Amino acid sequence: MKLLNNEYKIEKIADDLYQITLEQPFYIQNKLYLILDKYPLLIDTGYIESFGSLARSLKEINLGFKKIHFICFTHPHIDHISGGLLISAVYSKIKMAGHANILSDIPDYMKYVNEWKDDTLRLINSAYEEKQSRKRIDDFNENWEDFLKRLENYETRHRPINKIKLDIPLRDKSVLTTGKYNFEIIETPGHSKHHIVLIEKKKKWAFSGDMVIGNIPAIYGHWDGNLDLYKSSLQKLAAYDDCTFFPAHGEIIENPGRKIKLILKTLEMLEKKILKKFPKKGINLREAALLIIPPNAENDADLWYIALALTESILEILINKGLLNLKTGDNNQKIYKSNH
Ligand SMILES: [Zn+2]
Numbered sequence: 001m002k003l004l005n006n007e008y009k010i011e012k013i014a015d016d017l018y019q020i021t022l023e024q025p026f027y028i029q030n031k032l033y034l035i036l037d038k039y040p041l042l043i044d045t046g047y048i049e050s051f052g053s054l055a056r057s058l059k060e061i062n063l064g065f066k067k068i069h070f071i072c073f074t075h076p077h078i079d080h081i082s083g084g085l086l087i088s089a090v091y092s093k094i095k096m097a098g099h100a101n102i103l104s105d106i107p108d109y110m111k112y113v114n115e116w117k118d119d120t121l122r123l124i125n126s127a128y129e130e131k132q133s134r135k136r137i138d139d140f141n142e143n144w145e146d147f148l149k150r151l152e153n154y155e156t157r158h159r160p161i162n163k164i165k166l167d168i169p170l171r172d173k174s175v176l177t178t179g180k181y182n183f184e185i186i187e188t189p190g191h192s193k194h195h196i197v198l199i200e201k202k203k204k205w206a207f208s209g210d211m212v213i214g215n216i217p218a219i220y221g222h223w224d225g226n227l228d229l230y231k232s233s234l235q236k237l238a239a240y241d242d243c244t245f246f247p248a249h250g251e252i253i254e255n256p257g258r259k260i261k262l263i264l265k266t267l268e269m270l271e272k273k274i275l276k277k278f279p280k281k282g283i284n285l286r287e288a289a290l291l292i293i294p295p296n297a298e299n300d301a302d303l304w305y306i307a308l309a310l311t312e313s314i315l316e317i318l319i320n321k322g323l324l325n326l327k328t329g330d331n332n333q334k335i336y337k338s339n340h
Contacts, residue, residue, distance in 0.1 A: 008053035010034075010060050013252070016181075017205070020057045022050040024079045025147070027302065028214075028249050033207055034058075038179025039069035043198065043207045044248055045083035048154060048161075054083060065091045072176060072183075073098035074209025074248060075192035076106060076164065078113060085109060085161040086154055092165075097176060099187070099194035100169030106194075110151070110162045117144045119223040123308045126334045127286035140301065170196060183207075188237060190230025191217045199240060206243040212259055214250040216266065218306040219313045227313035231267065234260050271314055275323060275338075282327065282335035288315055 009021040020032040024047040032054070033043040040063070046054055058064060065087060071094055073081050081098075088096055106112045124133050124140065155161050168176070176183040176198065183198040191210045198207040210217045211233065219225040241257030253259055270292050277291045289311040290298075298304050315336055318324040322339060329335040 006050070006053050008050070008057045010057040014203075014205075018061065019246070019252075020046075020054065022046040022053050022057075024050060027079060030079055031246070031248055031250070033246055034063075034068075035178055035181060036063075037181050039177075040067055041070040041072060041176070041178045041183070042068050043072050043246075044074055044080045044209070045071060045087055047079045048082035048086050048151065051083050051086050065094065068094050070095050070097055070168070070176065070178065072096075072168075072170075072198060073102075074197070074207065075099070075195040076102055076109075076112070077192055077210070080209070080248060081109075081164065082151070082161075085164065088165040089159040089161055095167045096165045097168035097170055098164075098166055099196050100166075100171050102164055102194050103166050103169060106164060108162050109164055110148070113148070113151070116220070116223055117148075119220055120144075120305050122222065123285070123305060123312065126312075127284060127289070127308050129284075129333060130331055136301070140305075186236060188233035190226055190228075190233045191219060193224040193226075195233070197237060199243065204243040206237070206240050206245045206256070208237065208245040208253075208256075209248045211237060211247075212245055212253060212256060212263065213247050216263055216310060218309055220309045221313040221316060225309070225313070227267075227310075227317060231264060234264060267314075270310075271318060274311075274314060275318065278324070278338050280338070282329065282337040284329075284333055284335055285312055285315070288336055 007023055011019050013019045016036045018034040020034060022030045022032065024030050030046040032046055035041040071084055073084060084096065087094065121137055124136050128136060170185045172185065172187040174185040181200050183200055186197045186199060188195045188197050188211050195209055195211065197209060197211060219227050219230055221227060238257055238260045243256065245253035245256040247253060273292050274288060285308055289307050293307045297307055315324060319326060324336050325339055327335045327337055
């Protein structure tokens with residue numbers, strides 16, 4: 001986890017369209033988008049602790065939260081929605097929009113975040129034997145506890161923020177109208193169960209959240225992700241390759257079709273690489289990850305969890321294809337074995 005500095009940047013990137021860059025502690029900077037229309041729309045809100053930076057960036061263009069009419073979440077991961085939890089507690093008139101199932105699936109946001117934490121611990125446990133994992137789990141726990149404490153702090157200082165306010169539940173083909181612009185919603189589950197992409201067809205703008213970012217995004221298959229669904233959602237997005245993609249992290253994408261093809265190809269290649277290098281003796285999750293991911297990645301805890309989660313999802317696809325199987329070994333270690 002990185003230390004958060006309060007830097008921000010707001011930049012006009014097209015007529016009526018601004019990009020806001022905010023720091024966040026878990027991953028590379030967040031990119032938010034502001035559409036200045038009759039009813040101004042903000043897409044994603046960043047991480048709760050960059051709330052101040054977001055306020056300052058809006059001030060730079062003489063705008064305050066009070067002028068924002070809609071906020072739409074591409075998905076409910078902390079770096080996209082936790083700022084919004086605070087905004088909706090303070091500015092109750094802003095209309096919040098996001099995937100319709102968020103309301104029934106996430107009745108308590110703190111619980112949802114804790115489930116993520118638990119799943120990450122589960123991943124570490126299945127990747128490391130007892131002693132090795134102890135240290136990693138302790139380090140990881142400390143980081144998480146700090147974060148959760150800070151989150152709870154916001155609850156006491158403001159209002160409870162464990163409930164996501166959702167005034168406008170969205171589904172496939174829903175349309176969000178801001179005045180002259182219409183944003184069509186596409187459901188794109190995979191990185192997150194509740195991921196949506198907003199398309200402005202006339203402008204050829206696609207606000208693509210975490211679907212197409214620099215690398216393959218995190219897929220927490222045992223929490224709210226699914227690699228098969230991610231692949232089919234990418235194929236769905238390939239139909240919009242004449243659009244400019246505005247991602248929630250990283251550079252704006254002018255040639256999304258090529259980028260999507262590359263991600264799908266990389267995933268296919270990773271499956272093949274695991275199978276090709278798979279040793280006769282069984283291996284655990286860590287050893288499987290090291291077949292496809294450079295070993296120095298293991299030194300960056302935040303990235304390594306993402307790598308373990310992705311590896312686990314690939315292994316599960318190979319199990320479903322009947323090419324591998326999963327056994328429980330000594331110390332309750334999960335061991336992957338080849339069927340050939
Ligand atoms: Zn995400």
